[in-house]
Amino acid sequence: MTEAPHAHFRRHRFPAEIIAHAVWLYYRFPLSFRDVEDLLAKRSISVSFQTVSEWAAKFGVKFAHQIRRCSRGNFADKWQLDEMVVTIKGKKYWLWRAVDANGYVLDALLQSRRNKLAALRLMRKLLKGQGTTPRVLVTDKLRSSSAAKAVLMPGVEHRSHEGLNNRAENSHLPLRRRERRIMRFKSARQCQRFVSTHGQIANLFLLHRKYLSAADHRQLRAHAFSTWREIALSIDA
Template identity: 90%
Template sequence: MTETSLAHFKRHRFPAEIIAHAVWLYYRFPLSFRDIEDLLAERGISVSFQTVSEWAAKFGVKFAHQLRRRSRGHFADKWHLDEMVVTIKGKKYWLWRAVDTNGYVLDALLQSRRNKAAAMRLMRKLLKDQGTAPRVMVTDKLRSYSAAKSQLMPGVEHRSHKGLNNRAENSHLPVRRRERRMMRFKSARQCQRFVSAHGQIANLFLLHRKYLTAADHRQLRAHVISTWREIASSIGA
């Protein structure tokens, strides 16, 4: 264990390495807080699932913020936008999501409406965060996208077809799996906080393995893990 790994976050008695590992387990795999408690216990680390929950909520957003800053400007210029329904305490919400053509999550935004105003809010956020407009935008046939795009990005090519948007639809699957594992989201705030962190952390570990040799995959995975540890060690509390 290196000197860096022994660093502590302020006001936390566990080393930063352990906290970062617990947060990584939660956002990287479809595990519950109790699952992570057991995994840590097997390694001789006694920590409650409530503490793991607090770590995930506090540090997940911070790690995601660092990853978002690093990745700005590195996404493809073809964006796929889509929305899925999420039911929270009997109320229907819409989770709007944007990914690039390589499957990297650009952003996810939970909203109570599925209309032009909601589409515009997502697009404004994307333009602000990415700093540039896409070359091509791909959506399903929801007319709200066309109305919002014509006002915010009139010069961008828009392809509206259900069959062209599988990239965005597939990006919803990890969240659906987590939603089932968590027995639904407990609040809109919890849902937004989770998807904001989950998308950026998932981007870091999206390696497109089928295009890599075994040696290249191991090298890239080692680099990704090193990046994660670097980010975790640089976060204060």
């Protein structure tokens, strides 16, 4: 019996499985491109960190887009919004993030302002991406969020309290770890691309292990890997 040929992306020398694995390593764990290069070298795969960087930029967004399409409409109807400051080349930006009640990332948007217009941009992006309105919207005490919500979702229940949107606040932690690992983001474009991709890949592998038996966890993890492989190999690049 002959081994089945590996799937390849067009104009790429390495098989699609290797490219997808490199992209998964970079976005799934707080690793640098050089770390991924070393991990691949351990498996006798000789590839430079510059190539890994190109793969992450080109395919990460494609994979995230496919994951987003597959998961649309499967999130909880309680949304939590929060914003965190990100400094890029000495300039302060605000990363606006929305998650559902289970901690899954709905969307993230990097902006230079923390005002009503910025909140409106995030909420419009959320409503367009999810195709529905939430039952409950939770924010901190920022008045800009309340003003934007009153314009776009006047009939949605709004809860504004510092301690209620802890899931949104906790969702910032992986980004902070990555920010320290790469010694800050180099540009606003790089940061936006990373958060847009990282959030969707993190969603796929967020299994809430605390509430699962070992057998259930293994089964869900295997399903996540299977879904990742299907998505990766379905990309027409």
